[in-house]
Amino acid sequence: FVSYSQVRRKFATMPTIAVERDHLMQSIGKDFTDQEFDELCFEFGIELDEVTSEKKMLAKEQGEDKAKGASETVIYKIEVPANRYDLLCAEGLVRTLKVFLGRMEAPHYVVTKSKTPQIVHVKPATKDVRRFVVAGILRNVTFSQSNYKSFIELQEKLHQTIGRRRAIVSMGTHDLDTIEGPFTYDAQPPSQIKFKPLKQHTELSGPEIMDLYSQDSHLRQYVPIIQDKPLYPVIYDRNGVVLSLPPIINGNHSQITLNTKNVFIEVTATDLNKANIVLNSLVTSFSEYCEEPYYVECVEILEVDGSSHICPELNYRHETVQLSEINMRIGIGESAESVAALLTRMCLKSSVTEEGRAIKVEVPPTRPDIIHCCDIIEDAAIAYGFNKIKMTFPNTTTIAKQLAINKLSDQLRNGICAAGFTEVFTFALCSRDDIANKLRGNIDDIPAVHIGNPKSTEFQVVRTTLLPGLLKTIASNKNRPLPLKLFEISDVVLKTSDKAVGATNRRHLGAVFYGKTPCFEVIHSLLHRIMQLLQIPFNRNGAGYVIKSADRPAFFPGRCGEVYVDGRLIGNVGVLHPDVLSAFELNMAVSALEICVETFV
Numbered sequence: 001f002v003s004y005s006q007v008r009r010k011f012a013t014m015p016t017i018a019v020e021r022d023h024l025m026q027s028i029g030k031d032f033t034d035q036e037f038d039e040l041c042f043e044f045g046i047e048l049d050e051v052t053s054e055k056k057m058l059a060k061e062q063g064e065d066k067a068k069g070a071s072e073t074v075i076y077k078i079e080v081p082a083n084r085y086d087l088l089c090a091e092g093l094v095r096t097l098k099v100f101l102g103r104m105e106a107p108h109y110v111v112t113k114s115k116t117p118q119i120v121h122v123k124p125a126t127k128d129v130r131r132f133v134v135a136g137i138l139r140n141v142t143f144s145q146s147n148y149k150s151f152i153e154l155q156e157k158l159h160q161t162i163g164r165r166r167a168i169v170s171m172g173t174h175d176l177d178t179i180e181g182p183f184t185y186d187a188q189p190p191s192q193i194k195f196k197p198l199k200q201h202t203e204l205s206g207p208e209i210m211d212l213y214s215q216d217s218h219l220r221q222y223v224p225i226i227q228d229k230p231l232y233p234v235i236y237d238r239n240g241v242v243l244s245l246p247p248i249i250n251g252n253h254s255q256i257t258l259n260t261k262n263v264f265i266e267v268t269a270t271d272l273n274k275a276n277i278v279l280n281s282l283v284t285s286f287s288e289y290c291e292e293p294y295y296v297e298c299v300e301i302l303e304v305d306g307s308s309h310i311c312p313e314l315n316y317r318h319e320t321v322q323l324s325e326i327n328m329r330i331g332i333g334e335s336a337e338s339v340a341a342l343l344t345r346m347c348l349k350s351s352v353t354e355e356g357r358a359i360k361v362e363v364p365p366t367r368p369d370i371i372h373c374c375d376i377i378e379d380a381a382i383a384y385g386f387n388k389i390k391m392t393f394p395n396t397t398t399i400a401k402q403l404a405i406n407k408l409s410d411q412l413r414n415g416i417c418a419a420g421f422t423e424v425f426t427f428a429l430c431s432r433d434d435i436a437n438k439l440r441g442n443i444d445d446i447p448a449v450h451i452g453n454p455k456s457t458e459f460q461v462v463r464t465t466l467l468p469g470l471l472k473t474i475a476s477n478k479n480r481p482l483p484l485k486l487f488e489i490s491d492v493v494l495k496t497s498d499k500a501v502g503a504t505n506r507r508h509l510g511a512v513f514y515g516k517t518p519c520f521e522v523i524h525s526l527l528h529r530i531m532q533l534l535q536i537p538f539n540r541n542g543a544g545y546v547i548k549s550a551d552r553p554a555f556f557p558g559r560c561g562e563v564y565v566d567g568r569l570i571g572n573v574g575v576l577h578p579d580v581l582s583a584f585e586l587n588m589a590v591s592a593l594e595i596c597v598e599t600f601v
Contacts (some may be wrong), residue, residue: 009093014079015161016049016201017153019090021074023146027094029103044100045382046087049130050077084370085162086347088464089154091147092285092366099347099380102385105349107294107363109284109314117326118181118264120235125187127304129226129233130170130246132272133185134311135299137176137284138263140291148258151286158278163247166222169269169278170247172235172480174254176262179237187231187476196252197243206232206245223246233484235266264299277368279312284366314365321359321373329374330381331389342383348376405507412509412597415533421485421511426469428491429459434468440553447495449503462493462503465512466594467554471584474514476512482588483515485522489597508571510594518575519591520559526574527563527593534600536565547573554580555592563595571595 026033032040038048045529052075059067080087082470087093098104120135124221143151154170163169190206197209204212210227213219225247235243244250246268252595256263265282283296298310323336334342338352340359348370349362363370370376381389398586402410413423436443449462463469466488474484498504509530513522527547529540537544547561552572560574573593579588 008528014082016079016087017088017090017093017157017159018078019076019078019093020146021051021076024076024090026092026268027087027090028097028101030101032036037076037171040097040101043382044097045081047079049075052077080197081369082161085158085277085368086285086366088157088161088281089150089285091150091204091288092281095288095348102345105451106344106349106364107288109296111298111310111314112295112314113298113310116174117298117300118183119302120183120185120266121302122304123184123186124304125231126185126233128311129187129229130268130270132269132275133235133266133267134269134272134275134279134301135183135264136279136312137265137297137299138283138287138290139295140261140262141286141289142291143256143258143260143289147286152451154282158281159247162274162278162315163269164246167225168271169267169274170222171265171267171278171282171303172244172250173282174243174250174264174266175256175257175260177263177585179241179243179254180239181237183237183243183266185235185266190232193232193234193242193245195245197245197249198252200252209245209248214357215273219248233251233268234514235268242494248392253599256408276311276313280314280365282366283312284314291577298479309403312365316365319361319363319370319373319376320353321361321376323357323359325373326377329377330384330393331446332384334384337366339380342380344385346379348379405598408597408601409507412530412533413489415529416487416509416511418524419529421487421526424470424473424488425490426466426473426488427459428463428493430468431458431460432460432464433463434472437467437576438580439467440577440579449493449495464492464494465506465531466492466586467512467592470510470512470592471580471586471590474512474590475585478586483519483522485511485513487511495515506596507598508594509597510592512590512592514586514588514590516588518559518591520575520591521592523573523593527595530595553577565599568599570599 041048053072055067055070055072058070073390078093087096088145095107099106101283118135118137120514124132151211153172155173157171159166190210193206194203196203197212205544208225214223225372233246235246241253242251243254243266265279267275267279287294287296296312296314298312300308300310302308323339325358326339327333336352336356336359340352343350343359343361347364347367351360353360361376417423432443433448435441436447446464448464451460454460470486477484482581487510489507489509492508493503493505495502496504511523511526513519531538531545538546540546543566545563545565547563550562550572551557552560552574554577555574556577562569563571563573571594574591575591576590581587
């Protein structure tokens, strides 16, 4: 069943890399079956998401006819943690897996300085556009078809993840032998910037470049980042040759090819820390293809204030973690030597210190995800194996139990499902129109909690009723067989002066019936069944529940009732107004029920 949340949500999926299986096995130096490799991924804390091929992917996306003649080479799609930028390419994945399997030691990266280092001059105008720039050089690189493709794909992965679709960080890679330093990072009026963009044969100005790429299926999403700014960032060499127009496009003049030997990498950003992480990720992942593996040449950055620094720094830092802390947090009883060996398998070179009471850990520049000691402990747990940790009862003086409201909610869910209704989960946030205009109400009369700076008009307030989410779910499933019988038990939020935070959560139960006729008797029967489960009898004059005629804007006149329990109003039941149905793009009748279940706790 497709819920409204599933239809509307833009899922924040984990990064996925695609690697040819044969190339991966050859690089690791060991053959695995699909099952064995899946288990290896699980042990390392990543996931083999799919075993496929180019032909299968084309057949799935475009049909069997389009897939004819496509490669049937097996491809592994591997899902990696969002903060493990060192795993975003095949090179990084292979290197870490080989270290994990004990087939190699973690490499040590070295920064070298040329006798005449390349320099990047930063101009004052850049401070209001993209303030920071860092750079580095890979010397005497040997590109093949596969690692060249991986080099390009890694840049795109970094753009999409830490770069936030180039809004925070963007990078350019250039054939150093086609350009001449020192380089200049400046910001200029769009009309003054003229060069041939990548894979173009005509020189274009800044506005012409924006017009061109605003129609490009891949690059048009990045155009708004700088399109309306009075100055565009630009990097050029001593001869005025434009290297790139960050974050849109590189220049065609310095394009890298399979024959490129020396690669100049520049990274511009609004966040210096993220810029350094991106630069480190690029140079460490591909320095293994240099004539001297794992050696990177630095570049000097001359800032506006006259200060200078070199990059990349590729700093190693050391952390000391107490052995007792590691064993206690994970729930194991390993020796210091054993824990040091586990961490070394995770590319964290470790040694025993303080007479066996602590572990000294070397954090390499490839692991910006290691921020606190708890991150080191997590890696130790991964290397040890979560499945090997024995389950133990926690030492506590209290016995946990489910909250009464949650227990009641679960019991009601079971009962309502048994009555033939399907449960859905919808967003807690919605638009002002959803809870006001669409339900024929006035937003000023509704005690809603408003979002101070909403990023979308769809998420402006916290819901005060479950009806909008249920009706949107119906609208997203109108093609399904009728009738649709849906329910949800979730919290709504109401403003109140009784609470210190100014608002309170209320657990509501909402249900709807959608069909060719309202079938109010179905919703009425559901209400009666709920009261049966709660052991509350129908009683017009005494203790129990009763339905009294009412007039609510969201309901059809004369077909709405208020539900009272022991004289206390707990909700409404009835047939929704046609205007409400039209507002939610529904073309058939809906009867609805919504009550507050906290009354019964």
